[in-house]
Amino acid sequence: MVKIAVCGAAGRMGGRIISAISETEGAVVSGALERLGHPMVGQDAGFNAGLGAIGVTISDDLTAVVQGCDVLIDFTTPKVSLKNLEVCGLNKKSIVIGSTGFTPEERALAAELAKDIPVVLAPNMSVGVNVCFKVLADVAKILGDDFDVEIVEAHHKMKKDSPSGTAVRMGEVVAEALGRDYNKVANFHREGICGERTKDEIGMQTIRGGDIVGEHTVYFIGMGERIEITHRAHTRDMFSRGSVRAAKWVVSQKPGLYDMQDVLGLR
Known part of the structure; x- marks a missing residue:
């Protein structure tokens, strides 16, 4: 069973990802992360996903959430994603990043950080x-x-x-x-x-x-x-399903920077 944590769990995309994980065989929601001070911190992550209580509380403690998962899914912003990538590296956990707007310098930094852990970074998970x-x-x-x-x-x-x-x-x-x-x-x-x-x-x-x-x-x-x-x-569900597919794939890969072409075997 792949334990997946979701960053931005209280947002629209975070809710869809949590829902997709719940529908995926061999995967389970192990953690939910939000920014410090977010009003949904402390609430059950299943409510935002329309699932009811799933027994996973939304937390603002990045390190604790990362330590409790096999892989973190991140759809935030490049600066936040790079910080999360660094923490995942320190804890030897995989990460799937769907954030967009990376500069060439930020992508280069992501590639450098990916030398320690397997990372999927893709602007579109569809x-x-x-x-x-x-x-x-x-x-x-x-x-x-x-x-x-x-x-x-x-x-x-x-x-x-x-x-x-x-x-x-x-x-x-x-x-x-x-x-x-x-x-x-x-x-x-x-x-x-x-x-x-x-x-x-x-x-x-x-x-x-x-x-x-x-x-x-x-x-x-x-x-x-x-x-x-x-x-x-037509909906954001294709992005969430793709990210979960990437999360299940990346946990068994060697350290390095991958994208969805690798996940789907298109290379």
Whole structure:
């Protein structure tokens, strides 16, 4: 039985993850973590998940929660995730990180900390999205430089980072397949007389509004034709189920930094 603790247990995503763990054979909720001073600290974690009492109290003691689990699932922010990763490393516990908005420097720090424990860090835990990553690489290699690439993503109005971590990863996958450096060719802003589109750039456009869970479309645009590859998320449940799948997988891996491509055997 894999003992899984959940960070951000009182949030919307935390509740869905706890629910997913309860529905997964071979997994059990062993701990629930929230920030110091959160009003739900001390309450049963099952209530936020719509499960009723499950006998796991929401705690603000990171070390105690980590020591009582095999793996911690974290959907918070990069700074919080890195702190949690460091504590997991000190206690030799695995961690699954679904936070988005990591800078290149923060990702490098995560890779350094992952030398001591197995870590899954992925901007999107959806099985479908990760299949899209694989398909995008294949399509980009086949089409080569003859097609322009544009990426458009849409999310709810409460999302804090832009573009989404998933859109960034899509851009990185395509750029790598085309032999380009994403950080040099990504174009996030066009306004006024901005000149003709360059051959190598990858456009990154963002939409925010309402309660959109997540939509991503990659356009491969040629002369007289285009290919559109789209993924639409209807609920957050696919992210929670994917994170639990990753948690069960990572506990038996060697130390290192992994992503959902590794979890799903797509490499």
